[in-house]
Amino acid sequence: MSPEQRLQALLDGDGENEIVEFKEARRAFDFGKLGRYFSALSNEASLKGNDSAWLVFGVRDDHKVVGTHFRDNHRALQSLKKEVADKTTNRHTFTDIHDVEHPAGRVLLMEIPAAPQGIPVSWEGHYFGRDGASLGPLSLDEIERIRNQNRVCDWSAGICEGATLDDLDPEAISLARREFTTKNPRLANQINEWDDRTFLNKAKITIQGQVTRTAILLLGKQEASHFLNPATPILTWILKDRDGIEKDYEHFSCPLLVNANQAYRKIRNLKYRYIAEGSLFPEEVDQYDPFVIREPLNNAIAHQDYQLGGKITVIEFEDNRLCFSNPGSFIPGTVEKVIHSDAPESRYRNPFLAEAMVNLNMIDTIGSGIRKMFVTQKNRFFPLPEYQLDEGRVQVTITGRVLDLDYARKLAELPALSLNDIILLDRVQKRKPLSAEQIRHLKQQGLIEGRRPNLHISATVARKSGDKADYIRNRGFDDKHYRQLICEYIGQFGQAKRADIDRLLLDKLPDVLDEQQKANKIRNLLQSLKYQGLIEVEGKTWRMSKP
Known part of the structure; x- marks a missing residue:
């Protein structure tokens, strides 16, 4: 298809979408914005399975050709390819730029190739995509979908050519045997009879005696880590003071089954003493429950994207925070999705590695690890784990102290609060934004x-403080009381319209109900009295039923 035919096909089409963008660009166009469109259109073409996308200058959104003078010098136009390549992933650039002479004016038809399989295209380090014709950041899920396009095999299951069982650490193998026995007590007698080759195959760490990347990562000798190049199996612990100044650090490499435990021991889990609050709080606890240290640490090992060449970091701050970080996007998309579904993920970045870590008692696959971290922190009245999912990394921050005393009191006084409500309260104490609906709830x-933005957690609870009036306003009365009020009103005045009943009851219903819920409750009360034969409706007027 010639450029002229292609242009006419685009003009005759349905208009702008994820892979077609029209711009007037009569004389100039912001170069940075052009680059963002390039990234978005390239990524969307890849997601849709198209070979290319089109950015068209000199055409309005309504398909009317208006012409463009953008880079009407041939040399300047051709230099655009290099300028774009300099700021994109792997120097990705236009397939071609067609200068088309249309009767209504000059049109630039820029053909943008789809992102290469497995490699989303960024512009100045940021990934862009489109929702319909709207430009915006490429979602984490879409980034992962592109990256998974060429993953016909699991990186962690790859065989390390030239590696043998002699490249594995005897101490790590011994620990692996103990942990596998703990995970599978019914096999204890058999495990003792297996040689190392049999055990490693059974534990799904090696494949038919061949050493996998998983085997090197978890059990390999430190000098064997070169088998994983260019991946870097490094776990770094860093201690920082309250001003963020580094005070100490240590690097840990293979075998991570052993050395992850060494990194765990570097963390100073001091005692935290609660402010005296009667019997509400325990006197003294460890700053960090062991589970909320091991879970994000082992998750980082299991789920990081080793092909990105980064490393895991554990930063310990002296102001009672731990920060775990690893390369790779968060496959489930959002933490809220994980907490609410409370179920295993349907896919993993490193399935062979994840299964081996399950077999060695490092992680589980029942999908409750993150939720358990939230519940553990809640039970200690501490802030909930905070996830930061951007720039191709997963970062988890754990706080080992009470941040807001009113938040802690609330959790102690109302142990039946739902986890969803606790998550919202946690956002309030951290000064994070809430939607209008969440605030109202x-x-x-x-x-x-x-009032927004100056929201704060209530310092008192009616049942605890003795504020019985507020408690009754929130709890309300039973339905029998409301039905009696309706009957007394109609009996005294002979009739009542719905507006009369609303004025009678609205300020007496529980404050925890919103306007719609109050309206529904009044309607249900009236219907209940009608079914009991006590009142009847004529048009829009309620009367006592005739005897």
């Missing part, structure tokens, strides 16, 4: 006060 339950 928390206020209806009396959990927060103030």
Whole structure:
């Protein structure tokens, strides 16, 4: 198809979409914006299975050709390819730029190749995509979909050519046997009879005696880490003071089954003493529950993207925070999705490695690890884990102290609060934004006060403070009381319209109900009295039923 035919096909099409963009660009166009469109269109072409996408200058959104003078010098136009390549992933650039003379004016038809399989295209380090014709950041899920396009095999299951069982650490193999026995007690007698080759095959660490990347990563001698190049099996612990100044550090490499435990021991798990609060709080606890250290640490090992060549870091801050970070996107997409589904993920970045770590008692696949971290922190009245999912990394921050005393009191006084409500309260104490609906939900339950953005957690709870009036307003009365009020009103005045009943009851219903819920409750009360034969409706007027 000639450039002229291609242009006409685009003009005759349905208009702008994920892989077609029209711009007037009569004389100039911002170069940075052009680059963002290039990234977005290239990525979307890859996601849709198309060979290319099109950026067209000199055409309005309504398909009318208006012409463009953008880089009407041939040399300047051709230099655009290099300028774009200088700022994109792997110097990705236009397949071709066609200068088309249309009767209504000059049109530039820029053909953008789809992102290479497995490699999303970034512009100045950022990935862009499109929702319909709208430009925006490429979602983590879409980035992962592109990266997975060429993953016909699992990196962690790859065989390390030239490696033998002699490249594995005897101490690590011994520990692996103990952990595998702990995980599979019914096989204890058999495990003792297996030689190393049999054991490693059974534990799914090697494949038919061949040494895998997983085997080197978890059990390999430090000098055997070169088998994983260019991946870097490094776990770094860093201690920083309250000002963020580095005070100490240590690097840990293979075998990570052993050395992850060494990194765990570097973390100073000091005692935390609660402010005296009667019997609400325990007197003294460890700053960090062992589970909330091991879970993000082992998850980082299991789920990082080793092909990116980064490393795992564990930063310990002297202001009672731990920060775990590893390369790779968060495959589930959002933490909220993981918590609410509370189920195993359907896919893993390193399935062979993940299964081996399950067999060695390092992680589990029941999908409850993150949720358990949240519940553990909640039970200690500490802030919830905070996830930062951007720039191709997963970062988890654990706080080992009470951040907001009112938040801690709330959790102690209301142990039945749902995890969803606790997550919202945690956002309040961390000064994170909430939607109007979330704010309304928390206020209806009396959990927060103030106005956006100056929201704060309520300092008291009615049942604890003795504020019985507020408690009754939130709890309300039973339905029998409301039905009696309706009957007394109609009996005294002979009739009542719905507006009369609303004025009678609205301020008496629980404050935790929103307007729609109150309206529904009044309707249900009236219908209940009608079914009991106590009142009847004529048009829009309620009367006592005739005897």
